[in-house]
Amino acid sequence: MTTTGEDRAAARNGPWWWTRWRSAVLDGGLALVSAVECALEGIPFARDAGIPVAAGVVFGLLAGAVLVVRRRWPIAVVLVSIAITPAQMGFLMGVVGLYTLAASELPRRIIAALAGMSLVGMLIVTLVRVRQDMAHGDVTVGDWFLPFASITMALGMTAPPVLLGLYVGARRRLMESLRERADSLExxxxxxxxxxxxxxxxxxxxxxxxxxxxxxxxxxxxxxxxxxxxxxxxxxxxxxxxxxxxxxxxxxxxxxxxxxxxxxxxxxxxxxxxxxxxxxxxxxxxxxxxxxxxxxxxxxxxxxxxxxxDGPCLAELEELVGQSAAAGMVVDLSVEGEVRSYAPEVEATAYRVVQEALTNVHKHAAGAKTYVRLAHRVSEIAMQVENEPPPEVGSASSARLPSGGNGLVGMKERVAALGGVFVSGPTDAGGFRVSAVIPAS
CATH class of the missing domain: 1.20.120 (Four Helix Bundle (Hemerythrin (Met), subunit A))
Structure with a gap:
């Protein structure tokens, strides 16, 4: 079972903007390490700048602690790291900030712009620092070392975290897409x-x-x-x-x-x-x-x-009419057209229509003469059962046959299921007529 978006939203149990306590502890630990690093780097910065050492330490602590909001405001963390780069502070902040920025959902142009600014800032700072060391005699190498060291240092501090962040962000988006697809599939x-x-x-x-x-x-x-x-x-x-x-x-x-x-x-x-x-x-x-x-x-x-x-077929129609005739009904059966075979469901439906119509005559018009007509046509088969008025008014109930009123409904459903037409109703002479036309195929 996959985890839906609602389940992930309900699983948020971390403080403030963190989704989990583990993420809050990780960011807090990174911010603490960064603050200590910047505080230590603030001591030589204060001496070079001619300000009290305590001020440099406090400045480093405040600047390094900004890393705690890297998930909430990654742009601010990168900007702070770029700003303190000239003071040779916040290297951990710069690396972690660039990684967080590249892994975020921000537009690529913003990520590229900030990464470029960080690269240029690191390049300039490294270039100035190496030149000062060479001027003081601390480094005695050829002129080629100055651009090589500057470019290597700048790329080493910016390219790995940006590339890693882009990879992690792409992987995270892919996993989210697969998770959403799994939710949709479910x-x-x-x-x-x-x-x-x-x-x-x-x-x-x-x-x-x-x-x-x-x-x-x-x-x-x-x-x-x-x-x-x-x-x-x-x-x-x-x-x-x-x-x-x-x-x-x-x-x-x-x-x-x-x-x-x-x-x-x-x-x-x-x-x-x-x-x-x-x-x-x-x-x-x-x-x-x-x-x-x-x-x-x-x-x-x-x-x-x-x-x-197999169900009933039209070949049994004469036997059906004979049973009604044996019961005292006067039945006239006529068949038109060339007799042929049809699909089993067509023959069964035609047989059931005639059967139910004869049953209704037994129930409601006992003793009435009945005409059964069957017509074989080119693409359809037609049947009609019509009875004359009963000879006596009380004959319909002489046998005390109950009726549930479902016979005509059942015939209509059968015929309609095969795409046919069913019509029933009283005749002008006082009898009743049932007609049906069913497609042959």
Whole structure:
């Protein structure tokens, strides 16, 4: 886990402008050493200048102590070191000040200007000092030594701290950039994980809706026919035993079909839940893996459903209509165009639309004549289920079939998911019509 900018800001526990006590102690120690150095160098300066030694010592102490503010005001420290260079004081201050200045976030032109001023000042002071020594006879070498010593001394006191400071500053900025990039990446990973969880929740919701539609189609149609046959069986049990036996056999067949379809769907759900559970156990701690695992675990239900048994197809449409006809409904099936195969989801949706429409006729218009039309077109398949008004007003409730009001909603969702058009509503003759057009691909 990386340290964010907020965490670093909260970690500031040093006094005044220092972020840490360790930095304050370091600067205090450097300032103490610099003050002692300048105080000692202030003694010969006071003698040469003809002022009291105590004044030179106090001046050196005050000048050297300026190094304590090097992190806060590096420019001031460098300017003070340049100012006391003629007095041959503050060499430690000059080196540390130049390093701090070069490592700071100040513009490069300011750093170059102050480093140049320090170089020129050191060059001049060294040149004058060496010339005085040569004049006094302390140094007996050739004339080449004067510029060589001056340039070497000036470069030695300014170039190393400036170059080191530039390197440390560049490295610090690089680390800050990498740290910010890591923070940004961590935020993006958190966002991806949240989005993956949202997609997983959406996928679970979509799968719950799909399963609810399948369960509604299976239970509503099969059970509705079973109730209708049971009502007919009750009516003809004593008058026509043979017909009662046939109705009882139909009820048994429909019940077995409903149980088979329900068992298949429950098997798919169990396998999907088991796969998702195993995947949750194997989820690693990594944020990237969390996002991927969330999305994958959420989609396993849909994948397992897609890998399950094939859904209904249009070839079973005649059997579906025959079951309704066996329940006493007068159904007229007509097919137009060249019969061909479609994608499994297209055929399943077309079948479910006709199935649900027939179920609604059983529920709300029992005994009404129904027309089922199926048209195979070039790039689409169209279906229409239309029923006439029921012969008796009370027939709709004769079988006491409940309705949850989800049939039309489910049909519309199925068709819309494939890019089709769904229309339903009453007819002028008092019946009801359900129409749907689904793209062939």
């Amino acid at each position: 935020r993006e990973l958190h966002l991806l994980a949240e989005r993956a969880e949202e997609r997983a929740e959406w996928a679970r919701g979509e799968e719950r809706t799909r399963i609810a539609r399948e369960m509604h189609d299976v239970v509503a149609h099969r059970v509705s026919l079973m109730v209708v046959h049971a009502a007919a069986l009750q009516a003809v049990a004593r008058k026509d035993p043979e017909k009662a036996v046939r109705n009882a056999a139909l009820v048994g067949d429909m019940g077995r079909q409903a149980l088979t379809e329900l068992r298949e769907m429950l098997g798919v759900l169990r396998s999907a839940d088991g796969a998702a559970g195993r995947r949750r156990v194997e989820v690693p701690v990594s944020l990237v893996a969390v996002g991927e695992a969330a999305a994958e675990a959420a989609s396993r239900v849909a994948e397992a459903s897609a890998e399950g048994p």
